[in-house]
Structure formats: structure tokens, C-alpha cells
Amino acid sequence: MNNEVRVLIADKMDPRAAGIFRDRGIHVDEKPGLSPEEFAKAIGDYDGLAVRSSTRVTAAIMDAAAPRLKVIARAGIGVDTIDVPAASARGIVVMNTPFGNSITTAEHAIAMLFALAREIPQADQSTQSGKWEKNRFMGVELTGKTLGLVGCGNIGSIVADRAHGLKMKVVAYDPFLSPERAIELGVEKVELDELLSRADFITLHTPLTDQTRGILSREALASTKRGVRIVNCARGGLIDEPALKEALDSGHVAGAALDVFAEEPAKDNPLFGTPGLICTPHLGASTTEAQVNVAIQIAEQMSDFLLLGGITNAVNVPSLSAEEAPRLKPYMNLAEQLGRLVGQIAGTGIRSIDIEVEGHAAELNIKPITGAVLAGLMGTWSDTVNMVNAPFLAKDRGIGVREIRNEGEGDYHTLLAVTVGTEDQGARRVEGTIFGNRAARLVNIFGVPIEAELTGQMIYIVNDDQPGFIGALGTQLGENRINIATFNLGRRKDEREAIALIAVDDPISAEVAQQLHELPGVREVVPLSF
Numbered sequence: 001m002n003n004e005v006r007v008l009i010a011d012k013m014d015p016r017a018a019g020i021f022r023d024r025g026i027h028v029d030e031k032p033g034l035s036p037e038e039f040a041k042a043i044g045d046y047d048g049l050a051v052r053s054s055t056r057v058t059a060a061i062m063d064a065a066a067p068r069l070k071v072i073a074r075a076g077i078g079v080d081t082i083d084v085p086a087a088s089a090r091g092i093v094v095m096n097t098p099f100g101n102s103i104t105t106a107e108h109a110i111a112m113l114f115a116l117a118r119e120i121p122q123a124d125q126s127t128q129s130g131k132w133e134k135n136r137f138m139g140v141e142l143t144g145k146t147l148g149l150v151g152c153g154n155i156g157s158i159v160a161d162r163a164h165g166l167k168m169k170v171v172a173y174d175p176f177l178s179p180e181r182a183i184e185l186g187v188e189k190v191e192l193d194e195l196l197s198r199a200d201f202i203t204l205h206t207p208l209t210d211q212t213r214g215i216l217s218r219e220a221l222a223s224t225k226r227g228v229r230i231v232n233c234a235r236g237g238l239i240d241e242p243a244l245k246e247a248l249d250s251g252h253v254a255g256a257a258l259d260v261f262a263e264e265p266a267k268d269n270p271l272f273g274t275p276g277l278i279c280t281p282h283l284g285a286s287t288t289e290a291q292v293n294v295a296i297q298i299a300e301q302m303s304d305f306l307l308l309g310g311i312t313n314a315v316n317v318p319s320l321s322a323e324e325a326p327r328l329k330p331y332m333n334l335a336e337q338l339g340r341l342v343g344q345i346a347g348t349g350i351r352s353i354d355i356e357v358e359g360h361a362a363e364l365n366i367k368p369i370t371g372a373v374l375a376g377l378m379g380t381w382s383d384t385v386n387m388v389n390a391p392f393l394a395k396d397r398g399i400g401v402r403e404i405r406n407e408g409e410g411d412y413h414t415l416l417a418v419t420v421g422t423e424d425q426g427a428r429r430v431e432g433t434i435f436g437n438r439a440a441r442l443v444n445i446f447g448v449p450i451e452a453e454l455t456g457q458m459i460y461i462v463n464d465d466q467p468g469f470i471g472a473l474g475t476q477l478g479e480n481r482i483n484i485a486t487f488n489l490g491r492r493k494d495e496r497e498a499i500a501l502i503a504v505d506d507p508i509s510a511e512v513a514q515q516l517h518e519l520p521g522v523r524e525v526v527p528l529s530f
């Protein structure tokens, strides 16, 4: 039971997701519709949480989930219902499925365009109520009209492609859309003001962020073309809803088709009943195909992460494929050990960290190696640091992190070096290699060649390079009944300085460290643990 990997599916998801977890030996519970209290109570028992948009994953939920929860996975695209900074701070990976439902959502946006242009829902309701109002409904053609896309990423691009098929002219506002990509997509890249003044139809396709919230504000709506029709299959918070209601009431906006709302589930939205309004209950991703796609993808991604350490489509940590993970594993161990080593010796006054790879290591994905160095290093300051939150913590503390790939090979076929810049001790560098593709070894510490396995409890000692020291050290440890496991020596001849890295069977207390410090010629003693 204790080693069992457990996942909670908290929203309605295609049963294939649960099937994949079971096939891969993961215990899975499907509990859509839990109350917030029930959710908070249950979540502490799980390593992974899979959600759609109905479940809000707050910092409080993450606290209730600690320390077990490792991954929050969104079977879909938008992660605005997940407090990602809170997850990052707690070292929890957040992942999504960025492509699984994009075609489906783009098709919904196109369906909404047609529904608006021909008032299909209104005409349907009227006809089925026996009215036959042939003269009431007069539509507009899409052909030749200008479609303004706000946001031209995955979904926006698919909408553009389909709109071209409908012979629409497409203009797009997206600050991150490159001119080359715009040409490739056949869209005209414009500023928002221009889009608002030119578009006959506007569709929204941005995530909800602090920058995009209220992007269709009262002012923006006022500067649209009279008679514009607006589709929102992205997020409710992108439009000022009260302002949209006024614009629909006044007839300035001829129609709006909304799949998403500022507050969901939207059961009594003030917009309801406004003329020209068409609504669907957040159905953008709701096709059989999309739900199968996202369910399979999320279950595979979570299983790869929980079982193999592979990271795909994470929004708060660099990717590491399940194929790469085993190849990188020895390097991640080495990286973490080197990080722990410098972290324990150099203390907290670190201003910069350089991570260098050379030889075989230079051919690998460096991001996870960097994450492991930072996790090892900062893990010596706090118990809750891991690969996910370490880069954020480094940034918060103003520590500059650089990654350097050295071409060619030096003395070792593969080498990883970590150099920390400190306030009081200048730059300090440690180097390590991998022997036989598996075993991590320190090969240089602060400029002194030394070969050591960094493992268990160790002591780092710097002393005057003079006869008699090793005997005195052995005696002192013996008197404290501390057994020496391995002894690794190096020296800086010019400075008559010797360095010892000693593995011992028991932890070194502050008292023993002090006794060692008092031995003749000892300059520095640091107990280490790996």
C-alpha cells in the first residue's frame, strides 16, 4: 500500500484514462463532483490529480495535498483553474494536453460563427414552437467578411485555416505571432485597435492571463465596427460582460456567441436573455474525439512522470521525455550531488550558479540537469525544494543561473561542472563525471583533483599539508566511535594545503566537527550528507 502510486480523477473524463492508469499498475479513483470539503479531505492520499475545468485547484487544496501530491494534470488546455505559481512554489508539476482538443474547439468557434450569422438557435426555437417566422430571420454571409482573431496560437491558427476555406479575410492580433508565421498562416498581423475597427466577426483565442483579462473591455467594444458579431470559445474573463450586454442591447454588437463565462457554471448570468446572444455550456472541447485524445494523453503523461520521471507538456518545468529520463538519470544524480556538495560548503551567500557540460554530457538536454543541480544546492537550505520549484527559488533570491555547453572533450569523456559565485569566498567550482554510464563521481573540488563517490554521511576537511594529520584525525574519529568507510585525499601543493573527503558510517555532530576543527593544522571542517 505504501509504495502504491495513486491518482485521483476529479472531473468527468473518458474511461480510457482510468484504463491506462490501471494497465500501468497505478491505483486510480474516479470521483467527479466532490464538494470542496470532500476534495480537500481526499486529496492527501494521491500522487497525481487529473482535472478538467470544473475543478479549481487552489493553494489551499495543494496544502491539503502535501506532501504527497507530485503532479496536477489538466486533460485540456487552459490551466487558469490551477494556481500554477502555488504549485511551482510547492514543487508540484503542472501539465496539460496542449493539442488534444484544439481542432474540436476551433470547430466549435466556426459553428458559433455560422450560428451567429444565421441565428440558427433562435430560428430553431421559433420554428419548433410552431411560429414559422420566415420573415423575422435575415442572416449575413461569411464569404468576403473580415474575421479578427484575438490570439493566433494553436486554436486561432486552425480557425484561420477553416475561415480561409469559407473565403473570409483573416486579420490577427497576437503580440507573439511572428511576421513569418503570419505569412505562413495567410493572416494579416494587426494591432488590436485596427482589428477592432476592421473586423465584421471577432473570435477570441488567448489564454486568460493578467494581460488578457478584459481584453474586450468597454472601450474596446465601443471601438468595434457597428454590427460586429463576437465569438468567445476561450475564457469568459476576456470580455467585460456587463459592457457586452449594453452593446447587444443597443444593437452596436449584432450578436455574441459565448461558450465560456466569467463565472462557471453560468446558471444566472446577467447576459442571459439578451437579444442576439447564443450560449453553450463550455462545450468547446466536448467531442468524442477530443475527449478520447486528452484522456489518453493525460493518463500517459502522468504515468510516464509518476513511474519513469518523464516530463511532457509541463507548464512549470522543462520537458524530459520518458525515453530521455533513463539516459539522464545518472547525470541528474551527479548534478544533485554536486549541487548538494557546493550548497553545503558554500552556504547561503551564493550570487550565481554556472552549470557546464562537456563531452557526452554536452549532447544531453541540459534543463533537467540544471534543475537537479539547483534542487541539490537549494535543498540544503530547505526541505521542500525540488526540481520544479528550485529555478523559481533561485530567481526569487536573485541568483543568476547560466548553462554552458563546452564543445570537445577534456580529460573525461563526459563532465559536469558547477561553479558558484559567492559573496565572501569568490567563485568555487566542483566537477564530476560518470563512470561506466552509471556511477557518479566527483573528480575535482575547488581546483583540487580528487576522486570520490558522494554518498551518505561525509566530512570535508581542509588542513595544512603536513605529516601526522591523518593519524590524528583517525584517532579523533575512533574516540567518538565513528567508523571511516572511505578516505579520499587531494592537495594543493603550492599552498601546502590538503583536502580530505571522508565517508563515515554515522552522522558527524557539531561537537565532533568542533573537535576535528581543533586538531593541529585544520583550516575548515564541513559535515556533509548526501
Ligand SMILES: NC(=O)C1=CN([C@@H]2O[C@H](COP(=O)(O)OP(=O)(O)OC[C@H]3O[C@@H](n4cnc5c(N)ncnc54)[C@H](O)[C@@H]3O)[C@@H](O)[C@H]2O)C=CC1
Pocket: 076, 077, 078, 079, 098, 101, 102, 105, 150, 151, 152, 153, 154, 155, 156, 173, 174, 175, 176, 177, 205, 206, 207, 208, 211, 212, 233, 234, 235, 259, 260, 282, 283, 284, 285, 286
Ligand atoms: N472552450 C473550450 O472548451 C476551450 C477553450 N480553450 C481556451 O483557448 C485558449 C487558447 O488555446 P490555444 O490556442 O491552444 O493556446 P495557444 O497557447 O496555442 O495560443 C494562445 C495564443 O494567445 C496569444 N496571446 C497571449 N497573450 C496575448 C495577448 N495579450 N493578446 C493577444 N494574444 C495573446 C499567444 O501568443 C498564443 O499565440 C486556451 O488557453 C483556453 O483558455 C481551449 C480549449 C477548449
Ligand SMILES: O=C(O)C(=O)COP(=O)(O)O
Pocket: 052, 053, 054, 075, 076, 077, 078, 079, 101, 282, 283, 284, 285, 286
Ligand atoms: O481545454 C480547455 O482549456 C477547456 O477549456 C476545455 O475545458 P473542459 O475540459 O471541457 O472542461
